[in-house]
Amino acid sequence: NAGVTQTPKFRVLKTGQSMTLLCAQDMNHEYMYWYRQDPGMGLRLIHYSVGEGTTAKGEVPDGYNVSRLKKQNFLLGLESAAPSQTSVYFCASGLPTGAPEEQYFGPGTRLTVT
Amino acid sequence: AQSVTQLGSHVSVSEGALVLLRCNYSSSVPPYLFWYVQYPNQGLQLLLKYTSAATLVKGINGFEAEFKKSETSFHLTKPSAHMSDAAEYFCAVSDHNDTNAGKSTFGDGTTLTVKP
Numbered sequence: 097n098a099g100v101t102q103t104p105k106f107r108v109l110k111t112g113q114s115m116t117l118l119c120a121q122d123m124n125h126e127y128m129y130w131y132r133q134d135p136g137m138g139l140r141l142i143h144y145s146v147g148e149g150t151t152a153k154g155e156v157p158d159g160y161n162v163s164r165l166k167k168q169n170f171l172l173g174l175e176s177a178a179p180s181q182t183s184v185y186f187c188a189s190g191l192p193t194g195a196p197e198e199q200y201f202g203p204g205t206r207l208t209v210t
Numbered sequence: 211a212q213s214v215t216q217l218g219s220h221v222s223v224s225e226g227a228l229v230l231l232r233c234n235y236s237s238s239v240p241p242y243l244f245w246y247v248q249y250p251n252q253g254l255q256l257l258l259k260y261t262s263a264a265t266l267v268k269g270i271n272g273f274e275a276e277f278k279k280s281e282t283s284f285h286l287t288k289p290s291a292h293m294s295d296a297a298e299y300f301c302a303v304s305d306h307n308d309t310n311a312g313k314s315t316f317g318d319g320t321t322l323t324v325k326p
Contacts, residue, residue, distance in 0.1 A: 100253070127312045136219065138300060138318040139254075146312075154313070186253055190312050198244055199314060201253035 098122055100202035109177045116154045117172040117205050119187030127190045128170040129154070130162060130182040130198065139186065145170055177209045182198050212237045212303045216317035224325045229288040229326075231320050233301030236282065243284045244302040244314065245275055260284060271295070296321060296324045 103118045119128065126147050131139040141154030143162040150161045159181060161173045170189075174181060184206050190200040217232040235241060242261055246254040258269025265277045271294075275286045284301060298321050302314040 129313070131316075136318055139316040141313060144313060188254075198246075198256040198259055199254075199312070201246075201255065203253045204251075 100189055100200050102185075102202040102205050103204060105203065106206045108210065109174075110210055111178060113177050114173070114175050115177065115207075116174075117185055117187075117207075119170045119172070119202060120133070120168055121170075121187075121189040121200070122168060123189060123200065124167070125189035125191060125200070127168075129166065129188045130160070130170065130172045131186045131188065132181075133186060133204075134155065134183050142151055142172065142185075162188075177207075179209045181207065182209045183207060212241065212302050212305050212315045214303050214315055214317040215294075216299075216301050216320050218320055219318065220321045220323065222323040222325060223291045225293055226290050229286070229295065229322065230290045231286040231299050231301075231322065233275075233284045233286065233298070234282055235284060235301070235303045237303055237305055238306050241288060242304040242314075243277060244271070245269065245284075246300045246302060246316075247271075247285065248298045248319075250297075257286070257299070279316050291322075291324045293324050293326065296322055298322070 100121045129144040130142040136160045145164040148167040163171045188201040200203040213236045213245040217236045244259045247256045258267045260277045268274045273288045298319045301317040304314040
């Protein structure tokens with residue numbers, strides 16, 4: 097049981113390049129989330145998904161797209177990277193609302209955009 | 211709408227001293243409350259959670275937190291700090307709301323330093 101895994105762990109992009117971050121979970125969780133973490137700003141929700149084939153915008157969705165084609169995977173895409181997207185990205189998964197369950201986090205992806 | 215305020219972005223204590231990390235929340239409905247810990251270069255992991263069963267919640271590594279509705283607070287404490295407690299701590303709130311999709315709102319975090 098690997099929990100939540102993220103690929104890659106580190107990446108450096110040039111402005112305008114694109115990339116996809118992969119999140120995978122093996123806990124059969126319905127809900128998945130993408131956050132970004134910036135110094136002094138806590139975690140901010142980018143997008144989330146309440147089930148396979150569904151996605152929704154979070155607090156800071158601009159510049160990102162997501163897809164949830166399979167229940168266990170949640171992809172975060174940057175179509176045209178900007179320096180403002182330099183951050184640490186965390187994926188998390190959890191059980192449906194109504195259960196007092198916490199979110200389970202991956203180890204993070206450190207992205208630098210130059 | 212839900213929000214969390216963590217008072218003090220940095221807290222420093224001596225080894226063996228009391229740890230107190232403050233968290234105040236705002237929620238329009240009864241909340242779920244969480245404390246997470248993040249060690250350097252790692253993801254967040256759950257310390258403890260409040261789900262309305264008991265106001266004093268005990269978590270891992272000797273931490274506990276008390277839910278005080280009248281003060282809208284959920285402060286994290288540990289009687290005796292250990293060097294291994296040095297980390298960043300996040301308070302989070304999630305509404306009891308079926309449309310909330312389990313989303314949590316996180317505080318900005320408090321960095322705990324433990325001095326020998």
